[in-house]
Amino acid sequence: MVLVNIVHAFSKEREGGNPAGVVVDTDILSSNEMLSIASTLDFSESAFVMKSDVADFKCRFFTPTTEVNLCAHATLAAVYTMIMEKRIQQKPITLVETNAEILLAHLYSDGSLMMEQKNPEYWDPEVDRHRVALLLGIKEEQLMLYPIQTVSTGVPKLIIPVKSLTGLLNIKPYLAGITEYCFEKKINGFYPFTPETREHSDAHARQFNPLAGINEDPATGVAAGALGGYMLKHKLSPKKELVIEQGYIMQMPSRIVVDMHHGVRVGGSVRFVKKVAL
Numbered sequence: 001m002v003l004v005n006i007v008h009a010f011s012k013e014r015e016g017g018n019p020a021g022v023v024v025d026t027d028i029l030s031s032n033e034m035l036s037i038a039s040t041l042d043f044s045e046s047a048f049v050m051k052s053d054v055a056d057f058k059c060r061f062f063t064p065t066t067e068v069n070l071c072a073h074a075t076l077a078a079v080y081t082m083i084m085e086k087r088i089q090q091k092p093i094t095l096v097e098t099n100a101e102i103l104l105a106h107l108y109s110d111g112s113l114m115m116e117q118k119n120p121e122y123w124d125p126e127v128d129r130h131r132v133a134l135l136l137g138i139k140e141e142q143l144m145l146y147p148i149q150t151v152s153t154g155v156p157k158l159i160i161p162v163k164s165l166t167g168l169l170n171i172k173p174y175l176a177g178i179t180e181y182c183f184e185k186k187i188n189g190f191y192p193f194t195p196e197t198r199e200h201s202d203a204h205a206r207q208f209n210p211l212a213g214i215n216e217d218p219a220t221g222v223a224a225g226a227l228g229g230y231m232l233k234h235k236l237s238p239k240k241e242l243v244i245e246q247g248y249i250m251q252m253p254s255r256i257v258v259d260m261h262h263g264v265r266v267g268g269s270v271r272f273v274k275k276v277a278l
Contacts, residue, residue, distance in 0.1 A: 002029075002037060004046075006273040007077035009113075010219040010246075014271065016253035018219035020077035021046035024087065026060075031067065038062035040278055044214045047074035049082065055095035055102050056088045065213030069100035070154050072221020072266055076113045079105045080270040100154065106265060114259060114267030115221060120229025123150035132160060135181060136192060137172035144194075146234050153225035153264050156187040157207075161236075165196035165204055169249055175210040182211040189214070191223040193244070195236060199255075202242040203227060206249065218247030219254035221266040228258035228266075 004021045011017025021041040026034065026048040038046040045061050045068065052058035059078050061071040075096055082088045096103040104116040125147035126132060132148055133140040144161035151159050162168045171192060178190055189209030197204045205227060207217040224244045231237045240260040247254040259265040 002278045004037070004041065004276050004278055005077075005081045006276060007080055007270060008273055009073035009076040009080075009270045010221070010254040010256045010268045011271050012253040012255045016218065016247055016251075017269075017271070018073040018217065018247065018252070018254055019043050019273070020074040022049065022074070022078050022081040023047070024049045024081065024085070026050050034060060035062050035067065037278060039064045044217045045071040045074040047071070047078040049078055052097040055097035057082060058097040060099065063213040067099075068212055070098055070222060072115050072117075072225070073219055075103055075105065075115050076221070076267055076270050079113055080272070084272060106267075112257065112268055113270050114257070114265040117153035117222065117225040117264040117266055119153070119263055120226060120233070121152045122229075122233065123152075123156070125149045126158070131181075132158070135174050135177045136160070136190070137174060138162070138167060138170065142167040146236070149230065150185070150187050151226035151230050153222060153229060155222040157189050157191045157223040157226045158185075158187055159227055159230045160190060160192040162192050162194045165194050165198070168192055168194045168196075168204060168206060171206060173208045173216075175208065175215055178208055179210045182209070188212065189220070189223065191220065191227060193227055197245055198248060199245060201245045201255065202237055202239065203231065204245040204248070206246065216250060218250050218252035219256055220246065221256060224256040224258050225264045225266045228260055228264060232260060
């Protein structure tokens, strides 16, 4: 039997957020056992916590179909769980070892958790805007005139500006085509967004990453960090702290804070939901 903490990151008050399974003391589990647990949970990612010689603990992340090297919401969920269960000391900075790098998670005075990301890297803009629009199931005229561009703060995401919230919510993604595109371009998902929002936020976004087994994600921290860099670079917002809405169409409203005052930090509120046995 394995005990799993269900923790929601980026939750809007007590609603929504992106759920992650967090399993601790997993040093004895094999990769196949971790993948089996993640597949059973069927969240976009689950975190498996083990000992580390170089950080407060180590995390491995699994989608229902594969292992990924980096995941923001599952990292925040793991840090929250380790603090809540008093397995690590509550302190301003927690070090988390991952397959990608050692991450820094910051505990803010208001109780929110923020994960440090790399400074944005900008790829050459995508010139075939018609192809991207087709893959989203919308007309090219529904795209803003800003570039479609892959940006990475640790994971490359294709940032796609859409004119209106209606246009964004009407997207009907061609998932097989997006999978092929992402494999071809060596990127990890489409992140269409619009400056039109439902609440007092800076952008509303959706995320499609079927290549990793995630058809749509209710909140994507690594993509929100990339979007923050994109909006700053292209002067879509003068602010260095943005709020990104996501997951509303999935009835899982999420609010992701992107803080760019000190590099790039992404996070927000995190809450424990329940513990289950598998």
